[in-house]
Amino acid sequence: MQQYETVIVLTPLLSEETAKEAIAKYSKLLTDVGAEIVQEDNWGLKKLAYPIQKKTTGYYHLTEYRAPGDLINKLEIEFRRDERVLRFLTIALDKHATAYNEKKRSGAFNQKKTVKAEEAAK
Amino acid sequence: MANEQIQYVTAPKVDDNRKKYCRFKKNGIKYIDYKDANFLLKFVNDQGKVLPRRLTGTSLKFQRKVAQAVKRARHIGLLPYVTDSLK
Numbered sequence: 001m002q003q004y005e006t007v008i009v010l011t012p013l014l015s016e017e018t019a020k021e022a023i024a025k026y027s028k029l030l031t032d033v034g035a036e037i038v039q040e041d042n043w044g045l046k047k048l049a050y051p052i053q054k055k056t057t058g059y060y061h062l063t064e065y066r067a068p069g070d071l072i073n074k075l076e077i078e079f080r081r082d083e084r085v086l087r088f089l090t091i092a093l094d095k096h097a098t099a100y101n102e103k104k105r106s107g108a109f110n111q112k113k114t115v116k117a118e119e120a121a122k
Numbered sequence: 123m124a125n126e127q128i129q130y131v132t133a134p135k136v137d138d139n140r141k142k143y144c145r146f147k148k149n150g151i152k153y154i155d156y157k158d159a160n161f162l163l164k165f166v167n168d169q170g171k172v173l174p175r176r177l178t179g180t181s182l183k184f185q186r187k188v189a190q191a192v193k194r195a196r197h198i199g200l201l202p203y204v205t206d207s208l209k
Contacts, residue, residue, distance in 0.1 A: 007157065007198050048199035058199055062157070089198050096152040 001066045003038070003098055008079065009058040009087040012045055019059050022084050027063060029078065035067035039105065052086045064093070064101060142179025146187075154187045156194035159201055166192060170205045 008026070010019050027037060043060035052058065072090055079088040093101070145151070155161070165173050165180075165188045172192050175185045195201040 009198055049196070049202040049205075050199065052199055060198075087198050089194060091156075091194070094153075100153040100155060 001036070002069055003064070003066045003093040004072060004090055005062065005064045005093055005097070005101075006075070006088060006090045007060065007062050008085050008089075009048075009052070009060055010084050011053070011086055012055055012057045012059055014059075014084060018084075019061075022082070023061050026075070026078065029075065030063070030065055030067065030071070033067070033071050033074075035065050035071060037063060037065045039064040039101070055086065058086055144179060144181040144184060146184040147181060154184070154191045156191035156198075157200065159195055162188070162192055162195055162201060166201065168205075168207055170202045 008023075010022060014022070023040075023042075027040065030037060039062075041062040041064075043062065045057050046060050048056055048058050076088065076090065079085045091097075146154070165178060167173055172189050175182070178185075180188065192201060196203050
């Protein structure tokens with residue numbers, strides 16, 4: 001089962017719980033088919049760098065999961081159908097990416113992550 | 123009239139000959155996260171365009187990863203496609 005990471009940007013118009021409910025709908029759709037969610041990260045409302053569909057802020061949500069390959073297409077059809085989702089981006093994670101996410105979760109970057117920091121030393 | 127300024131036709135090329143190095147190879151960074159916008163700002167000029175390798179000195183392999191990450195960040199609205207004063 002390949003590991004994937006999906007970022008979705010929801011429209012800011014909907015209230016907090018409808019946003020949560022929309023996200024819950026997608027994670028349920030994932031777990032129904034047997035995908036295993038590794039991590040869910042909610043960034044909440046963030047300012048967009050450029051207006052998307054005339055909106056300047058977006059509700060960001062990140063999901064990292066392990067899923068069979070054919071599920072991604074179904075998921076993206078759902079995203080296209082749902083008008084609450086402004087943008088979505090699904091990435092297949094390679095071993096460097098999963099290692100990076102693992103280190104990020106374990107807080108290896110908590111100290112000021114200057115690029116010059118001896119990250120390699122860890 | 124005697125002390126008029128010497129006008130260079132083309133700007134004098136100040137060659138900063140400090141050895142450029144690929145920061146990714148040097149620090150052992152293997153993955154460039156497209157969600158980390160302020161890290162990507164280092165590789166983008168103030169118009170939001172990706173900096174060329176000859177200025178940043180990154181190796182070809184990581185320059186492609188940087189360009190890929192910047193384009194992904196632009197897609198989800200973390201980085202602008204074009205702007206005038208980014209930094």
